[in-house]
Amino acid sequence: MPMTDPMQGVFRGFDIAGAGLRAELQRSEVVASNLGNMHRTGNAKDEPYRRKVLVFEELLQDARGGQAAAGVSVARVEEDKTPFPVFYQPGHPDADETGQVLGSNVDLFQELVDMQTIERSFDANLQALRTYRQMLQNTITNMSR
Numbered sequence: 001m002p003m004t005d006p007m008q009g010v011f012r013g014f015d016i017a018g019a020g021l022r023a024e025l026q027r028s029e030v031v032a033s034n035l036g037n038m039h040r041t042g043n044a045k046d047e048p049y050r051r052k053v054l055v056f057e058e059l060l061q062d063a064r065g066g067q068a069a070a071g072v073s074v075a076r077v078e079e080d081k082t083p084f085p086v087f088y089q090p091g092h093p094d095a096d097e098t099g100q101v102l103g104s105n106v107d108l109f110q111e112l113v114d115m116q117t118i119e120r121s122f123d124a125n126l127q128a129l130r131t132y133r134q135m136l137q138n139t140i141t142n143m144s145r
Contacts, residue, residue, distance in 0.1 A: 012070070013132035019059060019071025020125040026074050027054050028118050031111050038106035041094040042084075048094075049104040051080035080105055 030052050042048035057075035082105045090099030 010136070013135075014129060016071040017125045017128040017132065019073060020128075021122065023054075023056055023072045023074055024118050024121050024125070028115070030054055030077065031114050031118065034106045035108070035111050038104050038108065038111075040104055041092070042102045043094045043096050043100075044102075046094070048084055048102045049106065050084075051082070051104070051106045052077050053080055054078075 034049075034051050037049035040049035054077055055075045056072050059070040059073050061070040084102040084105050086100050087103055088099050089095055089101050092099075092101045094101050
């Protein structure tokens with residue numbers, strides 16, 4: 001029977017929560033970019049800024065022939081395909097011959113909701129880190145008795 005390392009996987013909880021924090025940090029950068037570009041306009045020849053969204057994927061590790069959770073990562077950044085709002089503003093630099101301007105499809109309220117969700121997810125991952133640390137400290141304390 002092969003001897004396995006008793007410390008193998010002890011810190012996996014930190015890795016999983018850390019992966020969640022990294023993914024949410026990337027998500028917050030995308031939301032910040034969306035907010036920073038929400039007023040970029042365009043027309044039929046030049047598209048305005050299109051909202052970006054992240055797609056997450058579960059990270060898996062091989063665990064003795066099976067798969068075990070190892071956190072989350074960003075699989076890709078996609079563009080939101082919702083249509084651009086059109087508004088009438090003759091004289092605008094991006095206005096076409098009829099005075100129509102395409103606005104960005106970034107919705108301020110959606111981005112604020114996303115930021116709130118990111119904050120809550122960040123808090124949950126930090127709490128998971130604290131809980132896991134406390135569990136390890138309790139285990140070490142109980143082993144030394």
